[in-house]
Amino acid sequence: MYRSHTCGELNASHINKEVVLSGWVQKTRDKGFVIWVDLRDRYGITQLVFDEERTDSAILEKARTLGREFVLQVEGKVIERSSKNPNLSTGDIEILVTKLQVLNESLVPPFTIEDKTDGGEDLRMKFRYLDIRRNPVKQNLIFRSKVTMEVRNYLTNQGFIEVETPYLIKSTPEGARDFVVPSRMNEGQFYALPQSPQTFKQLLMVGGLDKYFQIVKCFRDEDLRADRQPEFTQIDCEMAFVEQDDILKAFEGLTRHLLLEIKGVQTAEFPRLTYDEAMKRFGNDKPDIRFGMEFGELTEVAKHRDFNVFNSSELVAGISIPGAAQYTRKEIDQLIDWVRRPQIGAKGMVYVKCNEDGSYKSSVDKFYNQEDLSQWAKITGAQPGDLICILSGDTAETRTQLSALRMEMAERLGLRNPKEFAPLWIVDFPLLELDEETGNYHAMHHPFTSPKPGQLELLETDPAAVRANAYDLVLNGNEIGGGSIRIHDKETQATMFRHLGFTPEEAKAQFGFLMDAFQYGAPPHGGIAFGLDRLVAILGGQETIRDFIAFPKNNSGRDVMIDAPAFIDDAQLKELNLKLDIQS
């Protein structure tokens, strides 16, 4: 038996007990006649004490040789501390050690195992097993485990069945790029790893399982952006005999449960915004509504003067930044530079200072009078002391730019409070999205999403106008879930595939099994999927998903700890009937 207690559970009630503890040396303080050692395990830290008076001299000497991260087993008596540490649950006691065994030694770790470490990102990833010993990382992983258990318990109590769907499936060129797996037993053929269990969960509905969920790894071979992982985890859900409202209610319930159980936060009914409304008010289909600064559209009221920039713009829109009227010229110039950075791409920015005395000072005073500016203030909701920032141009671009500015200002002003949670639904997404490069339409969610009732005909005449039974759940400016009511009849599905540019042969080759299934009594059904990594990060008050993944990959898709991917044997390649085809 390596221990009678953990390093996190002893307190004054255990005084005089003989105990056995095991753990790691967090730190040692050697005062010569007395040595203290902080012994750490997952559960906490307990102070060990060795002194000349009470400790066997051989043990005292051995204690002097202990280094950081040595693994110890100690026996001893729980005694009261003379100077107590009220910040530690074990701070009232210490262990007077009578037996000391070094279970394993340790090299000096490449970074300190402290809440604030001196290790850089790369080093921490290479030695991730040491990084996990640090409280913040360890607590994130424990937190993740807790969230997933809450999800499972809630959904199970609601009658959902967790079903494992296969990982070795079939490649479909549609959507993102698949990871593929060569099949040794089926010469020249490949499996694909699932980008999501989408078709399988639909087949489970056809199979009558009624309410399905799964917490499941998904895979996308995309060029990685910061904080995106080639493998990620989804809470994948599907229900039969439901309309959109049934799904929204069911998963609003889940989200509300998580916020209450995990964060102790009560939430009212989630607002529902149409996609169009969200774009108009926030320039974004995942608006952070913890703060205001909603867009004011000035197009109509700003075009009657000689200011050409506005007159030639499809959209003129502004936001009011609270308390920013006192910005200096230099600060405002920096803001203009910020929106003109290539990442944002605005051509310029017009501003209006709303002075405390009710007057206005703008960068376009030449063109607009106080009455004009007062109207702008009204539309953007600006109060005395605020600064109105106005962008203009193409509608979609301007909204995106202004949304970026809105988020940046909220960040700078500390309005994105990680302890506040503001969920909302975005509904009525467009069914199709125009690919600017190819001129083709592709599915905004995926090709199984159903159009709103009665809109199927619009596909022929005005594809961009067709709205879908598709919805996203947004939390604090992040999309945490998205889904749709699916098509469940073969004809509609065939029409969709045709509009997405599939020939009937391609549709049959890739999704024939699904269209076949639709011939045998497919029920109406729909679902949703949550990005677990992001959900956990946001609930944890953070936004970097990597910190909530035990063994993440870097931006080149590499695991730098195990050094994967790697070259494989020629024999292995040969067995798979493959040759490398590298231009060198």
Next chain:
Amino acid sequence: MYRSHTCGELNASHINKEVVLSGWVQKTRDKGFVIWVDLRDRYGITQLVFDEERTDSAILEKARTLGREFVLQVEGKVIERSSKNPNLSTGDIEILVTKLQVLNESLVPPFTIEDKTDGGEDLRMKFRYLDIRRNPVKQNLIFRSKVTMEVRNYLTNQGFIEVETPYLIKSTPEGARDFVVPSRMNEGQFYALPQSPQTFKQLLMVGGLDKYFQIVKCFRDEDLRADRQPEFTQIDCEMAFVEQDDILKAFEGLTRHLLLEIKGVQTAEFPRLTYDEAMKRFGNDKPDIRFGMEFGELTEVAKHRDFNVFNSSELVAGISIPGAAQYTRKEIDQLIDWVRRPQIGAKGMVYVKCNEDGSYKSSVDKFYNQEDLSQWAKITGAQPGDLICILSGDTAETRTQLSALRMEMAERLGLRNPKEFAPLWIVDFPLLELDEETGNYHAMHHPFTSPKPGQLELLETDPAAVRANAYDLVLNGNEIGGGSIRIHDKETQATMFRHLGFTPEEAKAQFGFLMDAFQYGAPPHGGIAFGLDRLVAILGGQETIRDFIAFPKNNSGRDVMIDAPAFIDDAQLKELNLKLDIQS
């Protein structure tokens, strides 16, 4: 709203309620003036009634057109049935339908959606989504979901943390064959899919997580035997600061909990048998102990006569088959033919009939007298009326053959009661196994398994004799779990790799990260993994794992429903820097 109730919940207390139901047509009975339709969903079956007297004629006519597996939504009133069905929870009532909508039609399904279907295995797999509508398959999937939730709740309550380990890892030639995944971003390099999260869970212990579990898919590219899947699910567990006994206790607790919660079966403390003892008594390291027929070793007592077959055998062993003394000559000959089949491979079989009058009649009466045979009966535990079957030859082969005979006879005699559960631990496995083909030793569990204390030196002189801190959990003749206490210091691990034929360079290339980790204070640790597919099947009273997997693959590793694996585009291959290398 598609339904106010499910098809499984209405009873006499709902009489006169107006309800809305949705589901599938299980069957229709058309008596002309009255039509009954059984409407089915996941939760049950409710009878609908349409008749000339009470039903609108248009609806009645529509009801006549309904085919099997049509999807309906109906509104109507709950009424009392005139002839009740006590076998159905909804058997007291029926629905007098006032509105009928066909939500989807269905072709005639290729097999009947009944508990006993007319569909063969291949057809059922191709149309798995229809197969899942059948009660036995659906209930198996629901049962699996229930078992996994019980596992998760139990382990979570015991302080285990579920941590997701990566799926895109690194190929290691050791052990079974990996599935590999070409990396597009890292030219010419490959990830591998995990055969198990073994090294990652060990790193989590190095990382101080203390108690880990994960229910996780694992992958092995092996030539498939019947009822083996290329992807399978493991309950993967690891604990730090434990000895073998701690692990056995912890997971005996889990198993006992499952048997109690899922099957209502109380179990006593699990017996522990050493590997050597199990081989001696049952010829098998996963003995089914629900019944007797333990081996009696007759080698010593059968070699003093002139019977050359026994005299030249390393082992002579027999089992006593209860009540089989009355077998006819023909039946016994068939048994002899059975053990001589190439799959079993015995050269012959000696038998002794233990007559009711206390006398013996054997196939070797020429060589052995009644006193000899009486001694054999004593050693094999044979009673009057039993038949002793004796095999002989090389020890290992004879044991395997006699074990097969023991299992076959238990099957024939109905002694393998699926409602009885007899778990036991097998401990003290050999550390190494001789590969007869290559003459090399390889790890019986895996190369991270620790030898028993003090046996490391034996590795040099008598590798086969070294016993490991390795254990299996056996239930009803199936290995449901296995694990070991791991090596946790770099030197022992390096010694093990050397004995397994790794050069230091190979060991470093493949497991360098683990050996590095062992330098930074690795704690003593150990774990276990359960095969979830098999565990669920056995708890479900069956042995075919395929029946407990939603979308299984066939024996060629194919998913015949989605038709995977499949060929991929040349463009996809090119992006991966690969060429097919097929000899045609």
